[in-house]
Amino acid sequence: MKTSDCDILIVPGYQDSGTDHWQSRWERQLSTARRVRQESWDFPNRDAWVAKIVEDVTAAALPVVLVGHSLGVLAIAHAAPLLPPNRVSGAFLVGVPDAERPGFVPAIDRAFAPIPRDPLPFPSVLVASRTDPHCDYAKAEDIAYAWGSAIVDAGDSGHINTESGHGPWPEGLMRFAGFLKTLRPAT
Structure with missing residues (x-):
């Protein structure tokens, strides 16, 4: 599949992705990419975030490829069983946070926990760092296996965001x- 064959839906996490974040750069670079815009980036509510993802997937003209970062990854996992069948061709997931960990960001709606454990109904890749302050690598690996996602070890990459030096992220x-290239349009 080429980028011109799909609608790429960028799903940022808590507090959105700033202009230098790799998600924002991809949104500007890839002609079929657009951001799923949430009502509140600072006080995320799982039901509202999930509903917005479902709405944007439903409205897409082409097969959808989701690109999630951080809390956006969990929002995608919670939305997965509610998405219209055969609309999502795949999901590229980066930096899943451990919303089940004690002391998880207090501003975030605790409804993002527990983390869904059912397999995702579309192909997916989960990119995880060994030094992510928001999720231990072993937990990310366990989540990937539960979801049926291919796990990609990003090494010592922090949260794979602007603060960890991943603005452009080539x-x-x-x-x-x-x-x-591995994806086919959803059928």
Whole structure:
């Protein structure tokens, strides 16, 4: 699949992705990419975030490829069973947070926990860092296996965001392009 064959829906996490974040850069670079815009980035509510993802997937003109980061990854996992059948061709998921961990960000609606454990109904890749302050690598690996996602070890990459030096993130874009090549339009 090429980028022109799909609607790429960028799903940021808590507090959105700033202009230098790799998700924002991809949104500007990829002609079929657009952001799923949430009502509140600072006080996320799982039901509202899930409903917005379902709405945007339903409205898409082409097969959908989801690109989630951080809390956006969990929102995608919670939305997965509610998505219209055969609309999502795949999901590229980066930096899943451990919403079940004690002391998880208090501003975030605790309804993002427990983390869904059912397999995702579409192909997916979960990119995880060994030094992510929001999720231990072993937990991310366990989540990936539960979801049926291919796990990608990003090494010592922090939360794979602007603060960890992943503004442009060319390696991620190459990995995303490789993932797209494995996908077929949802049927």
